[in-house]
Amino acid sequence: MKLNKLAFGIALGLGAFGLAHAVTTIPTVTIKIVAFNDFHGQLESPGNLRNLPSDPTATIPVGGVDWLAGYVENLKSQNPSSIVVSAGDIIGATPLVSALFHDEPTIETMNRLGLEFNAVGNHEFDEGKNELKRMQNGGCHPTDPNSCQGASVGTPVPFEGAAFKFLAANVVETATGKTLFPQYAIKVVGGVRIGFIGMTLKETPTIVTPTGVAGLEFKDEAATVNALIPKLRARGVEAVVVLIHQGGTIPVSQTASTINNCDGGLDGSPLKTIVNQLDDEVDLVISGHTHQAYNCQIANKAGRLISVTSANSQGRVLTDIDVAINTANGEVSSVSAENIVVDRRATATITPNAAIKTIVNNYKTLSTPIANRVIGSISAAITTTANAAGESALGDVIADAQLLATRNVGFGEAVAAFMNPGGIRANLTYPSGTANEGDGKVTYAEAFTVQPFGNTVVTLTLTGAQIHTLLEQQFTGCTVGYPAGAPASGQPFNRILQVSDGFSYEWKEKGTACDNVDPASIKINGVVVDPAASYRITVNNFMADGGDQYYVLTQGTNRLGGALDLDALESYFTVNGTVAPGPQNRILPAP
Incomplete structure (x- = not known):
């Protein structure tokens, strides 16, 4: 004692x-x-x-x-x-x-x-x-x-x-x-x-x-x-x-x-x-x-x-x-x-x-045949290093992979995908100083290290207003849409979601809860999102159930479960061949 x-x-x-x-x-x-x-x-x-x-x-x-x-x-x-x-x-x-x-x-x-x-x-x-x-x-x-x-x-x-x-x-x-x-x-x-x-x-x-x-x-x-x-x-x-x-x-x-x-x-x-x-x-x-x-x-x-x-x-x-x-x-x-x-x-x-x-x-020995299977290649290292707006090259790629897996008729008809940064656990490194330098091959084991949770992709319907709420819930202190009894400050830091190609917005932390994203800046394929309209969006099942306090996603309707997130990433490599780092130009700091 x-x-x-x-x-x-x-x-x-x-x-x-x-x-x-x-x-x-x-x-x-x-x-x-x-x-x-x-x-x-x-x-x-x-x-x-x-x-x-x-x-x-x-x-x-x-x-x-x-x-x-x-x-x-x-x-x-x-x-x-x-x-x-x-x-x-x-x-x-x-x-x-x-x-x-x-x-x-x-x-x-x-x-x-x-x-x-x-x-x-x-x-x-x-x-x-x-x-x-x-x-x-x-x-x-x-x-x-x-x-x-x-x-x-x-x-x-x-x-x-x-x-x-x-x-x-x-x-x-x-x-x-x-x-x-x-x-x-x-x-x-x-x-x-x-x-x-x-x-x-x-x-x-x-x-x-x-x-x-x-x-x-x-x-x-x-x-x-x-x-x-x-x-x-x-x-x-x-x-x-x-x-x-x-x-x-x-x-x-x-x-x-x-x-x-x-x-x-x-x-x-x-x-x-x-x-x-x-x-x-x-x-x-x-x-x-x-x-x-x-x-x-x-x-x-x-x-x-x-x-x-x-x-x-x-x-x-x-x-x-x-x-x-x-x-x-x-x-x-x-x-x-x-x-x-x-x-x-x-x-x-x-x-x-x-x-x-x-x-x-x-x-x-048991896992090696699965681990060594090559699923694709990259042209350069693709990392989780974020720019000033919180967007990473690897976050772009993963969000794009999940949109590709769910955008077609019968698979979700999604128009955008969002990925939580905490679900991306490692970088895709480009070979350096080894015998296979320059080949950029990505194995299943390497992809698994990036996304090891075995989540599935879920496509659901949100209104434009709910998408705005989702973006505001990225920032500490915004509890709008939280269910009764939910902790108000479980996250000690901002959690910038990674977004798919075609989705863009601007944010600026103002010190006022739920007032960081300009609704007029939220766009899908260049068109401003209508607060009253409905949109099909894709997330992983962790987020869909309110994980990381993105509670507004639990209000999404017409849910459709999809592939494993890792399978979606593998399919993305299959379709695109050699994958380049994401452009990191979808999320912008507001002027």
Whole structure:
């Protein structure tokens, strides 16, 4: 629990009798916690990491679940009283080698890595709560034959499920009033009882497909933790650790930052606001969600500084935490944390886990024929880098692909398509410095990395006025058309939709909610949109259900489901041959 302010040595003053002072030392035990977050099924190395943000290039080869397991084992060998934890998003938005098998490979390798507790993150809900329960409990997917490949990769059949516990203290099933998973877990380590409270961000319903969180309520994080403190105390817990899938960001201007700095103190972040409200009995917060590496001291409700950590993402970094506990009174006397790069060059001290590597290699063999299939080519790199108006070349291409898939009679008769930028997860890079330099071939695996969610395209009818509302809902603070009870400010930033060829408009942020887009500038094929007229528009099913708080789309009528978004992109390559970067001239800043 909270830090004991008393000295840890007790002097027995017998000087009046001429006797020497005696000192009794209060014994302590040190617990090691090994933590990571936002693994996202990155079974293989995600590439290189920059040593410092100021470095011009990333030069340190990092990650891979076999190497991550090697680092975990090395840290555990330093202290037999060790625990391995995750702050969420171990699955969801994953590479093909995991996603093709519904992330069973990630769960299986995490079991062998020794993970014990995982706070459920928002991406764990990508396939819905029932699929998430299958991840915990095991069993084959009800319809996909790619599930339960254990006989081919060397794992049990049927799928074994997670040997570690999912924790979700603030996620409640509305039908029962009970939490989806346990609120906390208690483990006796080194003779002391440690409580782990696991949570995801309360804004999860605004960033996950609504069907994925249907029937669930996400409660306030700080209030949830504070309400659990008496229960943990009653069960003899001597240290409280919060695993929370919510985070902060380090300003990019801090060019001297390292993975162990806390430049800016996470000012203005949701996480800092949460920590500032936490009960003084909380000793440590392990966070995630923002894919940042930081090692902070943040004030709790009582004004006491406590450690708040995050370990980047995709297995690039992990956090080595030592918690010293005074066994005489159960108080935490110190917490020290260090973020460590999962450096694949460290062969002298780290041995990657060979059994885990074999499992990954076997899944790779199964997925390779699909991954290597060429679907088209590009003439240059097509990236998510946005111009001043928020439009990217890759956003243009994806919106055009979805319009092409739905514009014909019988397929939607769409006149425009819109793509949420958060659904575009990677760039299409042009080969450079390799044997195939200049060929620009795009494989299925590369396209999957760009759009990994398996969304479908949906065409629906909106009025011109509703299209205007949709564009206004891109900007923070515009809640017109929000359903009753919907959070008013779930997004901390503007989310400029990517638009298809033929659609154009101008915007200028004026500081007044719902007054950023000039209706007269909204045009389809050069004609101003009529507020009273009806238009067929295409979005993905995530957006169509109100995802990312584009709630006006839930009012769309005459819905028609279509192809997978990835199939639409592949068809676009088939029709167009070599694809060039989008022109980035459809959205304009107003003069």
